[in-house]
Amino acid sequence: MIGLCTFILSLSISALLALDNGLARTPPMGWMSWATFFCEVDCEKHPNACINEKLYKEMADKLVSDGFRAAGYNRIHIDDCWMELSRDKHGKLVADRERFPSGMKALAKYMHDRKLELGIYEDFGTKTCAGYPGSIDHIKDDADTFASWDIDYLKLDGCYVDIDLMPQGYPKMTQALNRTGRPIVYACGWPLFFHIAHREHDVDYGAVEKACNSWRIFDDIEGSWESILRTITYVEKYQDVLAKAQKPGGWNDPDMLVIGLPNVSVDQARVQMTLWSIWSAPLIMSNDLRTLGSEFKEILLNREVIAIDQDPLGVMGKRILKTKSIGIYLKPVTPVIQERTSLALAVVNKNELEVRVVQFTLRTLGIAKGERYDVRDLWTGEDRGVCDHTTSKSLTPVATSTQLQSQRWSYDDKGILKRPLKFEAVGSKQDEK
Template identity: 50%
Template sequence: MGPSSVALLLAVISLTAALDNGMLKTPPMGWMAWERFRCDIDCKDDPQNCIGEKLFRDMADRLVEDGWKELGYEYVMIDDCWTSMQRDEQGRLQPDPSRFPGGIAKLARYIHDRGLKLGIYADIGSHTCMRYPGTPLDKIVIDAQTFASWGVDYLKFDGCYSNPIEHMLGYPLMSKALNATGRPIGYSCSWPAYEGGLPPNVNYSLLGEICHLWRNYDDIQDSWDSVQDIIGWFANNQDDLQPAAGPGRWNDPDMLIIGNFGLSVHQARSQMALWAIMAAPLIMSNDLRNLDNSARAILQNKMAITINQDPLGIQGRRLLQV
């Protein structure tokens, strides 16, 4: 990085107000589409499972009617593949009209009317990971304003098709832009996951000033091997990671896959227990419409949730490896 890039970075950071808006003082809880439903956009032949407004309305209904909301699961989160392939005439992101015919603002009202909150997805690069329109540096302000105007409550800001300089400029700039909207919006940064997750490439002090939570490592997959890999990485690097966590600033080992296909009941209990101990976001990615009783009991375990939601916000540590 040349001197001019460093100067620009420092200028952006100096203009970025700390993201201390009182949000996410405990790890966020809710539901996210990605791990279970991926980029299924075939609403003609797979209307129950495609990335469209029906899926998110269904999950909002389940959170309210099946006892999740009262336990703290309050976010319904859209991930990749929700947009049209082109921005509108004003340069704004827009949802795919065939899959979100009512628009995002109407979906947000539906979710808010049920006492829940809406999360949405964007990417700092030229494209999202699935090659939908990204949010490069010159689009950050308009996208933050658009999300706020729709009533969005949470943004996951991914990092595909971008580079380290764009990360260093764009993630603080989005924090500033979200703050400037005047709407409280939780901010999840994927920055560390694209820079190896560890110092010196990752500055966790800075992250704690601009983001509420951040993805540190690889995406979770629907397998016990994937869960073990994530747990091992967090434990092996806990001296760097554990001090970074606290109220309003969380490490995110990725979604809970309990209730899908890859975990036994014992393995599902282990993921829930370890995510609770790690003060991790409890963001499920499963089909709440077809959840068996064992998965429901694990995910609704009040003791595990209470440990996770401890207001002290201390991330647990591995004391012994056997």
């Protein structure tokens, strides 16, 4: 039997003020270009890897044909370097005429015809991070432009601007977007740039969550385990502050899923997918869907893991126990019965080289006397038997591996709560004792 179960908490989810545009009630999902294609604009030398409309159309088609749209990945996000280097004579943004000859409105229609949404990139500063025109003196005009193009999602970065202007500036774009009358999900870079300036404690998350549907919290992620691990370490350090800020309609964003990039192994990819889901983070891939291996596709398309991320409570799970390189994480999830939530629990071995043994009693995780749980592993699809509060388990996760479990309440056909309670687990293949 696998060595982990979870417990029931009596808790109430407090009401939080959030951006009132009614959007992103669950974490956004989709595909973004940056971590794979960056700012490649030479389409003669790199015709299949440059920032142009062909790239985004091809990725959209793969979302549809390969089952990603059906699993919830319903947005294509354009990142930096899509514009001309200067605005037009009226001060309007213009898509690069050679690389986007059809224009953004036509590209949005291409997405909408496939039941996808289109996201676009801008920057609050004088320039984007790659040096293209920024929005600081053009907020209303740019919001109107995006709405006229039928854009569905805006990522507003924070390069080339004094960060002390952000608490007033980012809400100005909120207001401008709302005035357009078009529903546009709004992703902010605001807390990220306070982190870069080593001023995390100056971030007013109450103001952030009123202005933004999501907000970047840490450095750009790269396609390596070292980068993923740095992100995990940072989120753990600030998890109490971040968890208080998060709610449906407003999400902490630890950056893109780099699952499928060359230097990320299958086990490491599973760790990222697991923890991003425990955190209720946006699941926005950045990879090449045209060449994505089946082993990575299987991770990204695991419906039961995605359901943990997309749980309607929108609670950010937190690390509750740590032993050497092993982390144990807990997240309240639906359904809620008699004010008690179900739970998801993850065990992650962050060590690349060592197999470690983790041993603990379920009582230490809060399993109450008399409660029993059926366990099922969602990564392997295997049922793992029954456990209760007296069970002591020894778990041996392989190097850089993960296990995620989620308790589910269930009823019989008369509406009576069944016992034992249904308990679902998400985990990687592991040696057991």
